[in-house]
Amino acid sequence: MIGMSESTGPEEAEVAGVLTAPEEWRLFLERYSELYVQVCADEEELGELLDDDQLEALDRGERIEPWLGGAPATEESLVAAEERLGVRFPPSLRGFFLASDGWTRLDDCVDRVHPCGGVVWMRDSGLGGRMTETYASIPGNEDEVQLFRRCIEIARGEDFWLLDPTDVGPDGEWAAHEVAPKYGDSTRYPSFFALFRSGFESMEEDADEAQD
Numbered sequence: 001m002i003g004m005s006e007s008t009g010p011e012e013a014e015v016a017g018v019l020t021a022p023e024e025w026r027l028f029l030e031r032y033s034e035l036y037v038q039v040c041a042d043e044e045e046l047g048e049l050l051d052d053d054q055l056e057a058l059d060r061g062e063r064i065e066p067w068l069g070g071a072p073a074t075e076e077s078l079v080a081a082e083e084r085l086g087v088r089f090p091p092s093l094r095g096f097f098l099a100s101d102g103w104t105r106l107d108d109c110v111d112r113v114h115p116c117g118g119v120v121w122m123r124d125s126g127l128g129g130r131m132t133e134t135y136a137s138i139p140g141n142e143d144e145v146q147l148f149r150r151c152i153e154i155a156r157g158e159d160f161w162l163l164d165p166t167d168v169g170p171d172g173e174w175a176a177h178e179v180a181p182k183y184g185d186s187t188r189y190p191s192f193f194a195l196f197r198s199g200f201e202s203m204e205e206d207a208d209e210a211q212d
Contacts, residue, residue, distance in 0.1 A: 020092050020094070028200075029069055036203060037064070046058070049068065054066065072101060073097040087152070090173045090191065091171070092173055107199055109180065114153070119154060144186070147164065147186075151163060154176075158180075159182075176192050178198075
């Protein structure tokens with residue numbers, strides 16, 4: 001394993017607007033769910049995500065309304081998670097949790113967004129802690145190790161989604177990082193929403209290409 005490549009700057013990963021209200025997130029996540037089913041899910045996965053009525057409607061070419069998230073977190077559970085970690089989550093992450101306490105489908109390299117009760121400091125998670133130790137054992141990885149040690153882990157699979165509470169924008173949003181250890185690559189986004197939306201935009205591009 002070698003050090004991470006230079007991270008993408010915020011101007012390169014910027015997206016328009018940040019969702020903070022649970023109602024806004026709910027609408028966005030409904031669109032995300034629908035697009036994921038259309039673009040990303042194979043036949044086996046569709047059987048896991050949809051009930052029989054939805055599968056039949058999909059076969060008929062009708063619009064369905066799948067939901068890939070969970071029930072909204074309560075304010076009490078959200079505050080408990082914040083107190084456990086000793087932070088107050090940034091606005092877009094709070095709005096997300098109050099719309100859906102976690103998320104089950106992202107991409108091939110990230111399995112899910114943790115529910116608020118499962119959010120941990122990367123240094124304290126099993127896989128995150130081992131990766132931090134591995135990077136620390138290799139000279140030249142000092143910047144990456146410091147990033148891992150100060151970030152919370154919000155999603156994980158082969159790759160990690162991290163939020164940095166020491167890198168805060170004027171809107172109160174924490175910088176988000178998508179870290180791909182396999183490729184020694186990291187991309188910085190200005191907020192959790194910007195990172196989440198990047199996957200939505202990739203699905204939109206795939207859908208457009210499929211129609212061409």
